[in-house]
Amino acid sequence: MRKTLLESLTHGSLTEPAPAPDESALAELASKVDRAAQARLGRSLAIRQVDAGSCNGCELEIHALSNAFYDIERFGLRFVASPRHADVLLVTGPVTKNMRQALERTCDATPDPKWVVAVGGCAIDGGIFGGSYACVGGVSEVVPVDLHIKGCPPTPTDLLKGLLALLEHVGGKR
Amino acid sequence: MGILDGIPHVRAVPSHRPWPRVVVTEAGWQAAINQLAAGRLTLLGFWGESSAVHIALLDDAATEIAVVTYECAAGSFPSVARQHPPALRLERAIHDLFGLTPTGGDDTRPWLDHYVWGKSFPLGSRNAPREVVPYRFLPTEGEALHQVAVGPVHAGIIEPGHFRFTANGEHVVRLEQWLGYTHKGIESLMPGAGVQAAAKLANRTSGDSAVAYAFAFARAVEAALDIEAPQRATWLRALMAELERLANHFGDIGAICNDASFALMHAQTGILRERCLRAANVAFGHRLMMDVIVPGGVTCDIAPDGVAALRTLLAEINKVFPRLIELYDNTASLQDRTVTTGIVKTEYARQFGAGGHVGRASGRNFDARRALAYAPYDRLSFEVPVLEAGDVNARVWIRIREVEQSVALIAQILDLMAPGEIMRALPAGRGECEGLAVTEAFRGDVLVWLRLDTELRVQRCHLRDASWFQWPLLETAIEGNIIADFPLCNKSFNCSYSGVDL
Numbered sequence: 001m002r003k004t005l006l007e008s009l010t011h012g013s014l015t016e017p018a019p020a021p022d023e024s025a026l027a028e029l030a031s032k033v034d035r036a037a038q039a040r041l042g043r044s045l046a047i048r049q050v051d052a053g054s055c056n057g058c059e060l061e062i063h064a065l066s067n068a069f070y071d072i073e074r075f076g077l078r079f080v081a082s083p084r085h086a087d088v089l090l091v092t093g094p095v096t097k098n099m100r101q102a103l104e105r106t107c108d109a110t111p112d113p114k115w116v117v118a119v120g121g122c123a124i125d126g127g128i129f130g131g132s133y134a135c136v137g138g139v140s141e142v143v144p145v146d147l148h149i150k151g152c153p154p155t156p157t158d159l160l161k162g163l164l165a166l167l168e169h170v171g172g173k174r
Numbered sequence: 175m176g177i178l179d180g181i182p183h184v185r186a187v188p189s190h191r192p193w194p195r196v197v198v199t200e201a202g203w204q205a206a207i208n209q210l211a212a213g214r215l216t217l218l219g220f221w222g223e224s225s226a227v228h229i230a231l232l233d234d235a236a237t238e239i240a241v242v243t244y245e246c247a248a249g250s251f252p253s254v255a256r257q258h259p260p261a262l263r264l265e266r267a268i269h270d271l272f273g274l275t276p277t278g279g280d281d282t283r284p285w286l287d288h289y290v291w292g293k294s295f296p297l298g299s300r301n302a303p304r305e306v307v308p309y310r311f312l313p314t315e316g317e318a319l320h321q322v323a324v325g326p327v328h329a330g331i332i333e334p335g336h337f338r339f340t341a342n343g344e345h346v347v348r349l350e351q352w353l354g355y356t357h358k359g360i361e362s363l364m365p366g367a368g369v370q371a372a373a374k375l376a377n378r379t380s381g382d383s384a385v386a387y388a389f390a391f392a393r394a395v396e397a398a399l400d401i402e403a404p405q406r407a408t409w410l411r412a413l414m415a416e417l418e419r420l421a422n423h424f425g426d427i428g429a430i431c432n433d434a435s436f437a438l439m440h441a442q443t444g445i446l447r448e449r450c451l452r453a454a455n456v457a458f459g460h461r462l463m464m465d466v467i468v469p470g471g472v473t474c475d476i477a478p479d480g481v482a483a484l485r486t487l488l489a490e491i492n493k494v495f496p497r498l499i500e501l502y503d504n505t506a507s508l509q510d511r512t513v514t515t516g517i518v519k520t521e522y523a524r525q526f527g528a529g530g531h532v533g534r535a536s537g538r539n540f541d542a543r544r545a546l547a548y549a550p551y552d553r554l555s556f557e558v559p560v561l562e563a564g565d566v567n568a569r570v571w572i573r574i575r576e577v578e579q580s581v582a583l584i585a586q587i588l589d590l591m592a593p594g595e596i597m598r599a600l601p602a603g604r605g606e607c608e609g610l611a612v613t614e615a616f617r618g619d620v621l622v623w624l625r626l627d628t629e630l631r632v633q634r635c636h637l638r639d640a641s642w643f644q645w646p647l648l649e650t651a652i653e654g655n656i657i658a659d660f661p662l663c664n665k666s667f668n669c670s671y672s673g674v675d676l
């Protein structure tokens with residue numbers, strides 16, 4: 001154990017430089033986020049992830065954000081266990097009808113000001129599952145969405161770009 | 175004696191490959207149920223269509239498979255679950271989707287249907303509305319008992335589902351799951367889809383097993399059409415399947431330790447998992463390798479620098495992983511949480527035909543790669559680790575040993591893989607045909623059954639995740655443990671939600 005610990009202390013950091021915030025994501029946000037909220041939150045955001053019917057592919061990449069390469073916490077972004085502690089809901093999936101109510105209630109339980117980020121092709125418009133009797137469609141059919149992050153699934157870098165754009169905007173910088 | 179010798183049947187379906195499918199009357203159906211209940215055969219799958227139900231049977235010893243079909247003339251079929259509990263959730267799902275009623279069954283509660291689809295029996299031909307009754311959890315009685323309800327939205331980044339614990343103090347006396355939250359209606363999107371479009375859907379049944387599903391789907395189509403993928407394509411498929419297995423096992427080993435508050439392991443395996451995904455991205459252009467395996471072969475060959483990326487990955491794993499095993503093995507505080515926690519009894523693992531690490535940690539020696547020896551595994555040498563203890567610790571060790579096997583398999587494949595074609599055209603004009611395939615995903619066997627029409631479109635496709643037969647065992651494993659150990663038990667199974675909710 002000591003050897004492993006020592007090595008991880010000495011082999012240098014794996015953490016990679018931050019990607020530049022996504023321009024189009026920034027533009028999308030600009031019209032939606034109000035300035036009062038920016039002042040209140042500063043540069044730190046608590047994220048609550050909600051799987052509203054995803055295939056789990058998006059979750060795997062959201063998980064990856066916490067590994068040593070992306071280390072999301074260095075940006076002041078952290079995942080929290082309850083919507084009541086969250087500023088941001090990160091929602092995946094084509095919103096199944098069976099999850100619709102749970103998503104609404106999770107969103108209601110999140111204090112204002114809050115932002116909803118729809119992650120993955122499914123969350124945008126139902127994606128490949130769009131035409132099914134069991135799916136609602138995109139997240140915006142159920143709760144208002146502030147930012148979409150594309151991809152099936154989006155890579156951790158795509159996710160980070162989108163979230164940084166959110167953070168920059170919320171922080172009122174740039 | 176073959177499986178079907180003991181099951182009287184009226185006719186065989188000639189276009190079903192590679193294993194036989196027969197149509198039975200009530201006597202044959204009952205004979206099949208009897209063999210399941212007696213433990214002579216294992217339930218491999220159970221699915222419906224608008225006016226028939228099918229069960230896939232496995233003879234573990236002979237590794238022989240057969241499908242038995244009962245035509246539901248009266249819209250009903252004799253309940254399988256009444257005598258053989260592993261069939262229960264599948265039977266409830268069949269009723270939800272097709273409206274076919276199991277007769278004699280005593281648990282008629284819906285499973286996938288939460289009464290919000292706007293129609294009942296969406297895949298069936300029956301138009302009857304369904305009576306809406308609030309979901310009843312099984313009763314528990316006793317003065318000191320209290321209930322804890324968790325989900326569908328959980329505290330972590332995981333899929334949604336509901337768990338109802340009944341506890342006596344800290345100790346769980348009953349856990350009941352209620353799933354279906356991620357039901358997307360995948361099997362309703364299949365009919366009419368061309369095989370390529372259907373492959374994309376199959377790929378997204380459970381994102382962590384994207385390769386395994388695509389692999390099984392492709393093989394089912396190829397079986398139906400009686401063709402084989404080119405040899406190089408099978409090497410590439412196995413390469414992806416083993417990479418997927420590695421990535422998932424690394425993720426799980428770390429996550430289990432993390433749930434026992436041992437974050438160092440989580441950080442280290444997280445690095446290895448990420449390295450796998452990056453190597454996959456270099457080699458196949460997608461971190462989860464989605465949409466590379468298709469019926470007929472694979473869509474792209476390994477990238478020019480892919481081989482080097484994979485060899486570097488193997489070298490890294492060989493360097494780091496032995497130390498992590500040592501760390502796991504020598505950390506008493508960690509083992510204190512994993513040893514004797516969440517035991518799955520060997521007889522349950524056998525009865526439920528539990529696949530993957532859940533079955534193999536409880537003495538069930540089944541791995542589709544070896545038992546069914548599909549290409550290219552018939553040409554590779556590897557071991558299938560099996561343990562008896564059935565606890566969280568045993569499930570961790572199975573994963574550790576499987577990581578070692580996958581590393582060796584990838585090295586073998588890289589050495590053996592010869593240049594060649596990677597895709598062959600699908601023959602048109604075969605007529606209506608049916609195929610069945612089973613592949614080994616990281617969490618156990620995935621079964622795909624399908625029927626194609628003359629235009630190579632899917633008429634019906636059923637995808638069965640290993641989790642169907644693992645989730646119920648989690649309910650038994652947690653009994654008598656404390657609620658605080660549930661996350662640990664749950665992670666050591668890592669059952670799929672999306673894969674069973676479909």
Ligand code: SF4
Pocket residue numbers: 053054055056057058092093094119120121122123127128151152153154378381
């Ligand atoms: S966007 Fe893709 S990866 Fe994400 S949930 Fe949908 S199908 Fe799965």
